[in-house]
Amino acid sequence: MASKPRVKLPKSASAGEIITIKTLISHEMESGQRKDKNGEVIPRQIINKFTVTFNDKTVFEADIEPAISSNPYFEFAVKVPESGTFKFTWVDDDGSVYETEEAIEVA
Amino acid sequence: MQMNRRSVLGVFGGAATVAAIGLPVGLANATPEDTMAKIKEFAGDKEPQTGGKLTLNTPEIAENGNSVPVGVSVESAMEGDDMVEEIMILAEGNPNPDVVTFKFSELSGEAIAETRMRLAKTQDVVAVARMTNGDIHMAKAPVKVTIGGCGG
């Protein structure tokens, strides 16, 4: 399943500033509750976990259920203490892991 | 009755295609009791407070149940005892009430999060937050999920 993470956050911030981060990933989020034309249940395949770390410290997590929409969107806040790198990780039911990183400059 | 195989599609559309994506209609839905049990599990023996410290933002009317924006926030210093650990969102009328659980940290700065969820039908959405001091805050909001005219 083609999944392309998109992340939006400011390139720079002042120390201790609270920034907003938006993320979106392309994923069908097959709920496991639908049936195909032959009446067979379509197996569940969702992204079940989303994790955000900053300089390797976990800052935000989401445990995700099939009730999250296709192309999952998350928006949350982070208080940025120093320059560093955010790492965003999405875990798929099939074991795939989608990752992306973004750096932020703290003046 | 003159109905034939394909006419279940219905006047102005597709009752059969309502669940084209996302949650099915007709499958047994969760009950408020299921939701209460989930809250109990989350809250332990603490009584949830509904004083408005937790804000739950949902549209009054969701134009399509496949994508309903939902936002939660808790007034909190986000440090020491006054910090939000987790916020759980539940949808009472879905096949399974679980939607998502957000976990915050001191680096969160603000206990705020937003996502988009599926709602199988018109129902109450519930958010529950657990603080580091064990306090539980709760908020509830009704969302009317529209019934499409053409093609469901």
Added chain:
Amino acid sequence: MTSTLRALVLASGISAVALTGSAIANDVKPEAVAFSDAGGIETPVAAQAGSADAGKKILTDRGLGNCVACHQVSSLDAPFQGNVGPSLDGVADRYEPAMLRAIIVNPKKALYEGTIMPGFYTLDVGKHVREDLVGQTILSAQQVEDVVAYLQTLKE
């Protein structure tokens, strides 16, 4: 002949004559439905009398009448009723059963040609009708009478 049916046939005047001797227990075929000069349909199209309870369900059933897609009925427990068509509250005060029947059967004949409302018991339909629906009506004769019976309960 059941007493209900006899009553219907008697009430229908001229058409009763036409029915006599033929298959009385049969519904009126869509192509045989007769409009009066006033634009109504005096004779029920079904052999059996309509059931208001059954009609009520047809109004909200998306596979059948789905009338609330366009019309409002305040007393019905159906959310998001449409407003393309007029409210049906008190419709029984405004129309005789013959006219209600005619509007359901073929509003393009009963009301005006340009109406968006489909005819629910007519073969005078649009082009390229889906193959399996050719020669079929949206509602059966009985369902039309059920809806007529229900609409007659909608009094202010």
Added chain:
Amino acid sequence: MTKKVILAASVLALFSSPVMLTKATADPADATLTIDGKEMTVKTAAPEGHPFDTLYSGWLYREPETRALEEDSFENPGMFGVEQGAELWSVVEGTAGKSCESCHAEPEVDMKGVGASFPKWDADAKRPINIELQIDKCREENMGAEPYKFDAAEQKALTAFIKHQSLGMPVKLDLSQGELQTWWDRGKELYYTRTGQLNLSCSNCHEDHNGQMIRADHLSQGQVNGFPTYRLKQSKLISLHNRFRGCVRDTRAEIPKAFSDDLMALETYVTWRGTGLSVETPAVRQ
């Protein structure tokens, strides 16, 4: 006959007040749409000969949450398709060893305006050509590649990418090309032709009753300036011909083939009906 006309008129008079009342609450929103800093024309005066005075983008008929999704091109899931199209642009396919990029090195420049001016007249095929068919033509004639199957993800992505290069530009067809005017005429006739067991034409909903509600569905003018459109219902990009087919299916008629003469005529006419509205691809609808 006279009796019936009088009757019809009295029926209308009888109901005119509640209809007016409900219609007033369901007018298109009074809002402005800005995407990536560009203001879109979502309301404009209709061209000469148009049945409407004012044209409204379908965006104005949607609920605030759906509108917000289109306003933010980061949150707009349709942009995944545009991104996929941008990647496909440089993918070499076919016997000639070419990609789109081989001939159109700068899509942001080369494709600007394309999405606002199609369908065009195809003198070779002697019929209108839309973006999907133009992509296929390039693939077959220049790349030596197979045409896409209708609604292949790649077809929708490339179409969305090309049209997105005209984001904000007003839709404007040149009907003087070839016999395009004749096809416009044919499209117009189809627009007013009732189909199916439900006996409905495009005009019944989108001309006669736009602004009103069919169940919870707020009927729009049926403008096509945002296609391919991200529809929440299917949670993916939906092509114009897919939507045409869906509407015709809902009238309980046999479904016309995508890119058939009928649907190309209809695309020509309906695109004209949105003259002056901005290209919004990928729009977001319910």
